[in-house]
Amino acid sequence: xxxxxxxxxxxxxxxxxxxxxxxxxxxxxxxxxxxxxxxxxxxxxxxxxxxxxxxxxxxxxxxxxxxxxxxxxxxxxxxxxxxxxxxxxxxxxxxxxxxxxxxxxxxxxxxxxxxxxxxxxxxxxxxxxxxxxxxxxxxxxxxxxxxxxxxxxxxxxxxxxx
Amino acid sequence: xxxxxxxxxxxxxxxxxxxxxxxxxxxxxxxxxxxxxxxxxxxxxxxxxxxxxxxxxxxxxxxxxxxxxxxxxxxxxxxxxxxxxxxxxxxxxxxxxxxxxxxxxxxxxxxxxxxxxxxxxxxxxxxxxxxxxxxxxxxxxxxxxxxxxxxxxxxxxxxxxxxxxxxxxxxxxxxxxxxxxxxxxxxxxxxxxxxxxxxxxxxxxxxxxxxxxxxxxxxxxxxxxxxxxxxxxxxxxxxxxxxxxxxxxxxxxxxxxxxxxxxxxxxxxxxxxxxxxxxxxxxxxxxxxxxxxxxxxxxxxxxxxxxxxxxxxxxxxxxxxxxxxxxxxxxxxxxxxxxxxxxxxxxxxxxxxxxxxxxxxxxxxxxxxxxxxxxxxxxxxxxxxxxxxxxxxxxxxxxxxxxxxxxxxxxxxxxxxxxxxxxxxxxxxxxxxxxxxxxxxxxxxxxxxxxxxxxxxxxxxxxxxxxxxxxxxxxxxxxxxxxxxxxx
Numbered sequence: 001x002x003x004x005x006x007x008x009x010x011x012x013x014x015x016x017x018x019x020x021x022x023x024x025x026x027x028x029x030x031x032x033x034x035x036x037x038x039x040x041x042x043x044x045x046x047x048x049x050x051x052x053x054x055x056x057x058x059x060x061x062x063x064x065x066x067x068x069x070x071x072x073x074x075x076x077x078x079x080x081x082x083x084x085x086x087x088x089x090x091x092x093x094x095x096x097x098x099x100x101x102x103x104x105x106x107x108x109x110x111x112x113x114x115x116x117x118x119x120x121x122x123x124x125x126x127x128x129x130x131x132x133x134x135x136x137x138x139x140x141x142x143x144x145x146x147x148x149x150x151x152x153x154x155x156x157x158x159x160x161x162x
Numbered sequence: 163x164x165x166x167x168x169x170x171x172x173x174x175x176x177x178x179x180x181x182x183x184x185x186x187x188x189x190x191x192x193x194x195x196x197x198x199x200x201x202x203x204x205x206x207x208x209x210x211x212x213x214x215x216x217x218x219x220x221x222x223x224x225x226x227x228x229x230x231x232x233x234x235x236x237x238x239x240x241x242x243x244x245x246x247x248x249x250x251x252x253x254x255x256x257x258x259x260x261x262x263x264x265x266x267x268x269x270x271x272x273x274x275x276x277x278x279x280x281x282x283x284x285x286x287x288x289x290x291x292x293x294x295x296x297x298x299x300x301x302x303x304x305x306x307x308x309x310x311x312x313x314x315x316x317x318x319x320x321x322x323x324x325x326x327x328x329x330x331x332x333x334x335x336x337x338x339x340x341x342x343x344x345x346x347x348x349x350x351x352x353x354x355x356x357x358x359x360x361x362x363x364x365x366x367x368x369x370x371x372x373x374x375x376x377x378x379x380x381x382x383x384x385x386x387x388x389x390x391x392x393x394x395x396x397x398x399x400x401x402x403x404x405x406x407x408x409x410x411x412x413x414x415x416x417x418x419x420x421x422x423x424x425x426x427x428x429x430x431x432x433x434x435x436x437x438x439x440x441x442x443x444x445x446x447x448x449x450x451x452x453x454x455x456x457x458x459x460x461x462x463x464x465x466x467x468x469x470x471x472x473x474x475x476x477x478x479x480x481x482x483x484x485x486x487x488x489x490x491x492x493x494x495x496x497x498x499x500x501x502x503x504x505x506x507x508x509x510x511x512x513x514x515x516x517x518x519x520x521x522x523x524x525x526x527x528x529x530x531x532x533x534x535x536x537x538x539x540x541x542x543x544x545x546x547x548x549x550x551x552x553x554x555x556x557x558x559x560x561x562x563x564x565x566x567x568x569x570x571x572x573x574x575x576x577x578x579x580x581x582x583x584x585x586x587x588x589x590x591x592x593x594x595x596x597x598x599x600x601x602x603x604x605x606x607x608x609x610x611x612x613x614x615x616x617x618x619x620x621x622x623x624x625x626x627x628x629x630x631x632x633x634x635x636x637x638x639x640x641x642x643x644x645x646x647x648x649x650x
Contacts, residue, residue: 013320017285074323074364106362107327108282 014072018042033115043068055123056147063157076105086153088125088136097131194316195230213395220400226438238368238432239326241425249386249421259298263291272335289324333372334361336379377407387422
């Protein structure tokens with residue numbers, strides 16, 4: 001009984017929470033990242049991350065999708081890279097291997113902290129548990145080839161939908 | 163079976179391993195249940211390992227009540243948070259709620275110290291403060307709703323998760339700001355990493371460090387103690403205490419008679435325990451013997467998900483009484499006692515009662531089987547109708563048959579009988595055609611009769627038909643039923 005009652009309540013909470021996050025992002029934008037809801041029900045957002053300077057991803061912009069369950073923030077959002085990316089911890093479908101999006105998710109994280117974590121992961125991959133083994137290997141062995149593959153795979157956001 | 167011949171590839175093993183490691187039994191039941199007799203724990207373990215049987219049989223004598231928490235990975239945190247608020251209610255001092263809000267607010271310093279600014283945690287904390295205010299408001303108005311508000315708040319996923327998140331943050335902040343106390347118990351002495359991996363994630367069970375931290379940060383400064391009782395298969399005749407935090411004041415002087423928060427830990431799961439003295443208003447609690455009476459009637463020990471409503475719906479155990487349309491059915495019950503020749507033979511009190519082998523016999527037997535291991539003290543009572551009637555004198559089982567019934571016509575009774583489906587055999591008296599119009603006699607009203615086994619509502623009566631217990635039905639209307647009963 002209590003549970004069925006709390007379902008709609010949970011949706012109201014997630015909407016309120018996402019509204020608040022949107023307000024924070026609009027009023028205090030963080031350089032290098034953007035995020036905005038796709039539609040008015042706010043459960044799907046599109047975000048962008050600028051590649052950090054002095055990394056193979058410098059001057060590149062990456063587009064991501066973020067999907068929020070009704071139980072957010074008590075479960076992690078589902079985050080996917082929409083821009084094709086060559087990186088040890090992201091696979092070719094854009095799936096992400098990052099502990100804070102899995103079992104280490106905490107309700108105190110938010111959209112901004114997730115995007116900042118992904119941004120720092122671009123420059124500091126976790127090569128111990130790669131999704132993309134080739135990238136993990138080349139990261140240390142052959143930075144030039146790594147950079148070439150990053151650029152070969154990358155597409156500018158405006159070309160994505162075409 | 164034919165597939166066994168083929169050797170699964172590594173990926174298949176990996177897939178199976180993944181399924182296995184991610185498997186979690188589906189958590190059911192309320193997030194926090196109603197307080198109930200701990201005899202139900204004994205029942206749950208009645209067919210378990212002998213060590214469990216011995217330990218759980220000894221449990222009700224010391225800890226009269228318990229409360230379930232849903233085993234969804236948050237149960238330890240939830241149990242501490244819930245009992246903390248409940249202990250505040252037990253103290254019953256409105257001013258203490260305000261003190262606690264101020265104190266918890268000041269713990270923001272700890273959170274700031276570990277790098278969490280107010281806007282990170284205030285949304286979660288606000289739910290806890292709001293609950294403090296609601297409870298204080300209820301106490302101030304003496305509307306008697308405080309316990310219900312507490313239970314409802316903790317059964318609201320969103321509100322309770324916010325409170326749980328907040329207390330976990332407090333635990334993390336306490337561990338990190340008291341790293342000297344904890345560093346020897348965490349890997350590499352890295353308390354920050356430990357908290358990030360074992361306390362702050364949304365899905366992490368409370369461990370000893372988290373509980374010790376909350377005992378210091380949340381429980382002790384409020385003047386409460388915290389203890390965890392461990393029910394496992396280790397040798398012994400009683401549960402052992404695996405954690406204890408004495409209630410002390412600011413000068414480390416023990417506070418006598420301070421509220422104790424008690425958790426029952428079974429490997430991987432926390433519930434809440436109470437001593438009989440922990441329960442403030444005993445008259446709100448159904449006496450344990452009656453609870454076990456109802457449990458026995460449920461006939462479904464394995465699926466038993468006890469709530470106080472089990473007891474509340476005791477009226478539905480009476481033949482002819484059904485959860486729906488209670489008021490409508492009373493009249494037909496009253497006519498059970500009509501002196502028509504057919505019924506006279508059964509209900510006339512002067513006739514000596516002779517046990518008749520009828521379908522009820524197995525019910526009584528299973529009842530005794532069930533009670534014996536738990537309340538050895540009560541067992542004999544159930545064997546003797548004379549003492550048994552004392553139990554039935556207690557309010558929850560009193561059968562409200564005294565109001566003189568309005569005449570019931572057959573036209574009205576017949577559809578009632580037809581609409582009833584399910585496994586019940588209607589009492590032979592209930593739909594006796596014709597008696598309703600021909601008889602205008604007051605039914606038996608003496609409490610002696612009402613409480614005797616000559617009453618068909620008595621489980622010793624040969625025509626007694628127990629209501630079959632349906633857990634889902636209990637949950638859907640349980641609380642309401644309880645209130646009805648208490649207010650009547």
